[in-house]
Amino acid sequence: MNLHGPLTREVSNRIEAPPERVWALVSDVTRIGEFSPETFEAAWTRGSTGPEEGASFKGHVRRNGVGPTYWSPCQVTRCVPNEVFEFAVGTDDITLNNWGYRLEADGTGTKVTEYFRIEPRLLMRLYWTVLGPLRGRTNERGMRTTLERMKAVLER
Structure with a gap:
């Protein structure tokens, strides 16, 4: 783990x-439910159909794996095939946090x-x-779980 x-x-x-192959998986938000312990489904929204900067989607989150359950609006902010996929979580006016994947x-x-x-x-x-x-530890555990589950699928 690195802290920046x-x-x-x-x-x-x-x-x-x-x-x-890794890019195809991490940038397909419709598959996140297979891997994340908190986000159990996601769907492209507002006419978006795939990963590109500005694309919108929503993630269905079960906080801490138990609740509360809610939809989070997201927007792709960085999209460089085979290198980086990043998205902002929040409304059109306010970003609360950003999530992403870097590939090397x-x-x-x-x-x-x-x-x-x-x-x-x-x-x-x-x-x-x-x-x-507390939340940082929860997120780190979730990220480790997500990457381990992705690894298992990609190395099959």
Whole structure:
């Protein structure tokens, strides 16, 4: 795990699959329910049909795997095939946090890094000051689980 500031966390895993195959999986938001312990489904919205900058989707989240359950609107903010897929979570006016995947070719496989970055707004900084240590550990466990599940599918 690397920390790039107090509002960011990341987890990496090496997957024995080329970046193109890993990219196809991490950028297909409709498959996240197979891997994430919290987001059990997602769908493209607002006419979006696939990964590209500006594309919209919504994720159906069961917080901490038990609830509450809610839909989170998301928008793709970085989309470089076989390299990075990142999206903002929030409304059209306010981004709460950002999630993403970075891919790096690694011999015959790919180093995959999943990360999140809390927006440094006052409300989010206060939230992170109070709940950050607990939520950060939960998110790190979730990212490890997600990457392990993706690895199992891609290395089959």
